[in-house]
Amino acid sequence: MADGVAPTKPAAAGPEPGSAAPSDGTPVPTVIVDGLHVVYRIYGAGTGHGNATAALRRLLLRQGSPNVQTVHAVKGVSFTAYRGEAIGIIGSNGSGKTTLLKAIAGLLPPERGKVYTDGQPSLLGVNAALMNDLTGATNVILGGLAMGMTREEVRERYQGIVDFSGINEKDDFISLPMRTYSSGMAARLRFSIAAAKNHDVLLIDEALATGDRAFQKRSEARIRELRKEAGTVFLVSHNNNSIRDTCDRVIWLERGELLMDGPTDEVVAAYEEHTNK
Numbered sequence: 001m002a003d004g005v006a007p008t009k010p011a012a013a014g015p016e017p018g019s020a021a022p023s024d025g026t027p028v029p030t031v032i033v034d035g036l037h038v039v040y041r042i043y044g045a046g047t048g049h050g051n052a053t054a055a056l057r058r059l060l061l062r063q064g065s066p067n068v069q070t071v072h073a074v075k076g077v078s079f080t081a082y083r084g085e086a087i088g089i090i091g092s093n094g095s096g097k098t099t100l101l102k103a104i105a106g107l108l109p110p111e112r113g114k115v116y117t118d119g120q121p122s123l124l125g126v127n128a129a130l131m132n133d134l135t136g137a138t139n140v141i142l143g144g145l146a147m148g149m150t151r152e153e154v155r156e157r158y159q160g161i162v163d164f165s166g167i168n169e170k171d172d173f174i175s176l177p178m179r180t181y182s183s184g185m186a187a188r189l190r191f192s193i194a195a196a197k198n199h200d201v202l203l204i205d206e207a208l209a210t211g212d213r214a215f216q217k218r219s220e221a222r223i224r225e226l227r228k229e230a231g232t233v234f235l236v237s238h239n240n241n242s243i244r245d246t247c248d249r250v251i252w253l254e255r256g257e258l259l260m261d262g263p264t265d266e267v268v269a270a271y272e273e274h275t276n277k
């Protein structure tokens with residue numbers, strides 16, 4: 001894990017994320033975001049070309065602290081997500097959506113506030129690392145193992161993953177190195193590997209936007225299944241139709257702040273009115 005701060009469980013009394021579903025139908029919280037602030041620090045900002053080297057030299061030569069620019073990307077965001085929900089995260093460019101997902105995944109430490117999660121969430125981004133020099137087939141196996149599947153599970157699900165991705169529809173692309181794939185094909189394979197497993201909390205960053213319409217339909221259907229299988233899905237997307245088809249709740253971020261959190265139709269309508277102004 002990059003910056004290595006694992007989400008923790010709350011010490012407070014009350015229902016813990018992921019605790020067994022009460023028989024009375026009370027919603028079970030899976031993610032609690034409590035007053036979250038995330039700040040990026042850019043070292044050596046404003047020192048021109050070779051910023052990092054210049055900053056390091058100044059530190060080593062004791063020429064004072066390097067210029068540090070901060071970006072306050074998420075500002076005081078709070079919400080609780082429940083088992084079985086699919087939550088869309090929308091907002092204009094740079095509003096903090098990806099940062100929020102990374103913080104929920106435990107990849108960015110909070111400046112202030114806390115993130116409590118049910119187990120380790122899985123973050124599926126279009127940039128998630130698969131090995132470019134290895135074939136698609138090897139990436140399916142390694143990706144499955146990396147997600148915690150057993151060898152047996154990988155063997156059982158291998159063909160399903162390849163079929164879902166549609167990579168082999170025309171040619172035998174699955175036996176070629178990933179560097180020969182278009183970015184859309186690579187994104188489809190990533191989504192297919194991640195979606196083969198049931199996740200307690202699955203975080204998807206724009207993955208659906210990259211596939212063709214047929215792949216998007218399969219993905220949306222799979223997200224609905226994942227929800228039924230009791231997980232919680234977060235979907236960051238600029239495609240309001242994908243959000244409408246997939247999510248029943250939407251969180252709207254703007255300049256790092258939570259502007260609105262509610263039923264999909266209401267929040268997307270308000271967002272569209274705002275963006276069409």
Ligand SMILES: Nc1ncnc2c1ncn2[C@@H]1O[C@H](COP(=O)(O)OP(=O)(O)OP(=O)(O)O)[C@@H](O)[C@H]1O
Pocket residue numbers: 040041042071072073091092093094095096097098099100
């Ligand atoms: N690694 C980073 N270092 C410094 N600033 C960053 C970094 N990543 C993002 N930011 C800044 O944080 C803010 C939020 O970025 P983020 O990527 O979370 O927004 P977003 O809503 O996902 O944007 P988009 O819709 O364009 O993908 C932006 O101002 C961005 O410039």
